[in-house]
Amino acid sequence: MASQPPATAKDEPDATAAKPLRADAQRNRDALIEAAAAAFATHGADASLEEIARQAGVGIGTLYRHFPTREHLVEVVYRREVESLCAAADELALHHPPDVALEQWMQRFVDYIATKRGLATSLRILLNTNSTLFSDMSSRVTLALRQLIEAAVADGSIRSDVDASDVLHALGGIYSAPDTKDWRDRSRRLVSLLMDGLRFGATKSAKGGG
């Protein structure tokens, strides 16, 4: 009974599947998201919607049809970026030893968060309003991180008494002061420090300091 036929049930604005968009519509939607991501990155979350439509090569009407409010658009872009960040975890895991993968991913995470520090208003409102969004993104990130950690633990390159939420909180502390000029270096050092802490007491000893 709950097989989700696209009939009367209200469907969430989920990205993939659900209802096959017409080819041109799908193309335009993608172009809009792409353009929006670029615009938000450049001008913050209050970038001009008309400019975004222009960059995407569609009319403003099309933008509004796909994304009735600015927040809708911001949400989609945000979800996509978090997804991409998390997907990078798999990628790193494939091409690096588990501990290196973990460290590099943590660095990306911190960098990404630092970027988003500017998205202030719209994203802040969104995360407060739409609690689903927040919990979705949280669990997605936690999952990605957990897999990296488990692999590193299994590999013996980090200690086994930490879990993803511990590390997430630790990472959270790192980006809390992006007001200085050299925050980038600092964050790199702190991530490295955190990594050393994780290596401490691992079954396989690290290369050591030198």
Place this chain on the structure above:
Amino acid sequence: MASQPPATAKDEPDATAAKPLRADAQRNRDALIEAAAAAFATHGADASLEEIARQAGVGIGTLYRHFPTREHLVEVVYRREVESLCAAADELALHHPPDVALEQWMQRFVDYIATKRGLATSLRILLNTNSTLFSDMSSRVTLALRQLIEAAVADGSIRSDVDASDVLHALGGIYSAPDTKDWRDRSRRLVSLLMDGLRFGATKSAKGGG
């Protein structure tokens, strides 16, 4: 030394005095406030600023010179209204017995608050941001209420063991549910009820129920 010469000191945007505006400027400023009060009352705090300028008979540039942001204008109007509400206390005290003055003023207070329930966004932000505004208005209202209460206590028409902040809290409870249709009647009844409570145990007995 601290005689406030209009030289280097930063002057707050206080209403009265401080620096004598040019005659036309003062006239326009008043007209703008008047028009804004009307517009906010009618259309809420996001009334069109251009419309306000139009109603005031001035150009939009003039509006922006006097009030750089919407919030500035909202603040001034809000302060004025609270002031006017409080001034009404004196007026009522002059023309009515103390207990009647008190009851009528409380009714006005509740009505006024109910009105402002709609000003949501702008005013809410303002009260959170500008804590001075909140405390100013609080103490102004408390003062007005205290004088009414003291007069009624002195007159013997209400009990003597209540103070302004007690009553203010009691009034606060009354406007907390303006979602029904007959909230007006209800609030009237509740104010009356509160008033009866205040009369209970007064040295001078009230007319009684009849």
Place this chain on the structure above:
DNA sequence: CACTAAATCGGAGGCGCCTCCGTTTATTAC
């Protein structure tokens, strides 16, 4: 009263938001 400097005015102009609806296009049926 004439004159001047400073203060003030006011609206045009540029931009962004959002809606509405005539036109175009993808898809389906034959």
Place this chain on the structure above:
DNA sequence: GTAATAAACGGAGGCGCCTCCGATTTAGTG
């Protein structure tokens, strides 16, 4: 292929925000 139809497009139009600067008014001064 062609016709029919539902879906999607897109931009003009109306409105509001805010800035900028030439024109106007006021308050002094002699």
